[in-house]
Amino acid sequence: MSTQIKYFTVEAHVRSMPIRKKSVDGTPAFALRVLREAIEREGMSVSHLEDHFSVLKEAGITPVQAYTVHFSSPRITSRLLSKNAEMAVDLPLSVAIVSEAGRTFFIYRDMHNMFSDFQGAEMVNVINIVNSALERVTDSAVGIAESKEHKE
DSSP: OOOOOOOOOOOOOOOOOOOOOEEEOOOOHHHHHHHOOOOOOTTTTEEEEEEEHHHHHHHSSSSEEEEEEEEEEEEHHHHEEEOOOGGGGSSSEEEEEEEEEEEEEEHHHHHHHTTTSSHHHHHHHHHHHHHHHHHHHHHHHHHHHHHOOOOO
C-alpha cells in the first residue's frame, strides 16, 4: 500500500505585523500569574504555556526570561471558524511576556493584520471581537498587577 502525499502551493504575503505592547511592574513570572488570572476572569482558559527560559536553558543556550501564553474561548473560536475554517491556523490566541531593559511587557498582535486576508463586514466584526478580547485580558492583567502589593 502506498501513501500519496499531496502538496499545495500557497502564495505567502509578507506583511507588517504590528504588535501591541503593555508594560507591567514586576518579573515575567509575576506577569504570567496575573495574565493567567485575567484569562480566567474573562471566562477563557490557557491551552498551552511555552516557557522559553526553560527550553533555552535546557538546550544550553543563554536563556531569556520569556513566556508565550496560548489561550482560547470556545465562543470566539466558534465565531471565527464558522466564518472561515482556515483561520484555525492562527488560533488559539497568544500573548507573549518578555522582559526588556528591566521592564516586563505583555505583547500581542493586532488581529486586523493577522486576519487581513479574510474580508467582509461580518469578518471585520468578528476580528473586532478577537481584538477586544485581547485588549480586555491584557488590560485586566495590568489592573490585577497594579492592585497587588508584592510584585516580586
